[in-house]
Amino acid sequence: MTIKEIADENLQPKSFEWTDESQLTIDKILRQYPAGRQASAVIPLLNIAQRQNCNWVPIKAIELIADTLGMPRIRVLEVATFYTMFNLIPVGKWFLQPCTTTPCWLRGSDEVMSCIKDKLGLFEHYASTSDGQFTLLEVECLGVCANAPVLQINDNVYEDLNYDLTGKLIQSLKIGKMPKCGSMSGRQGSMPKNGPTSLVSLKNSDGVPTWCTKKTTS
Missing domain, CATH: 3.40.30.10 (Glutaredoxin)
Incomplete structure (x- = not known):
């Protein structure tokens, strides 16, 4: 199990505000939820905050998300600490x-x-x-x-x-x-590593796969 760490205070920014681009995206997201159900957007907003802040979510962003969605800050933190997709400390490039x-x-x-x-x-x-x-x-x-x-x-x-x-x-x-x-090995999709093994010889005389031809009845 992953232990979710939270960045030390000296690494935390003093403030966090939505950029104009982030705010436009948030407004669009919130319109998808009925009144009183905005808290359901907590995961999308955590994702926006993380992408805006060099791939990690500071405490000030947690607070802003809570204020934006009208929910307790601890509930936002609970979600952020549960999912490994959210980083609460700075990460590398x-x-x-x-x-x-x-x-x-x-x-x-x-x-x-x-x-x-x-x-x-x-x-x-x-x-x-x-x-x-x-x-x-x-x-x-x-x-x-x-x-x-x-x-x-x-x-x-x-x-x-x-x-x-x-x-x-x-x-x-x-x-x-x-x-x-x-x-990284060059195979296509999830086919066997030595190439396809199914439906490789089911072709008619014109070279067209038989499952692509339409049968007619007299």
């Missing part, structure tokens, strides 16, 4: 979230974790490199079990990783380049 749940573990998530430790010296929750570029958070299922092991970096998910591929990914990030997300 590249936020690494490797999945180590059973499918990923069986497929080699230990290699991914070992590479992150060897290349970056990170092995604890919310540990960051000295230059502030990378932060690590081990997470539960990312929902891409068929292409395990996987690693989420900011909003992108990288699949089919091993030690070497994770190392190449980290090296690209070090020079400021984010590779295309998806399978």
Whole structure:
């Protein structure tokens, strides 16, 4: 289980206000809820606050969200501390979230974790490199079990990783380049690693798949 930390007071900003862009988005979101039900928008507003504040949510943002939605501040904090998607301490430019749940573990998530430790010296929750570029958070299922092991970096998910591929990914990030997300082994979607095995020979004489042709009756 992830232990959710809250940033020390010296790291907390003295104030937090919505930008004009954030306020427009919030107004649009709140119109989706009937009167008296605005508290249901707490997760979208936490997401907006986090994106506005370099990928973490300060206490002043918690207070502003509570005031915006007319709900107790402790209830906003309860939501923010429950979900791993919300960071309550500053994180690096590249936020690494490797999945180590059973499918990923069986497929080699230990290699991914070992590479992150060897290349970056990170092995604890919310540990960051000295230059502030990378932060690590081990997470539960990312929902891409068929292409395990996987690693989420900011909003992108990288699949089919091993030690070497994770190392190449980290090296690209070090020079400021984010590779295309998806399978790092080159496979398409979640097909078997050696290529498709089903519906590969069901074609007519014109080379058209038989399930695409319409049968007619006399």
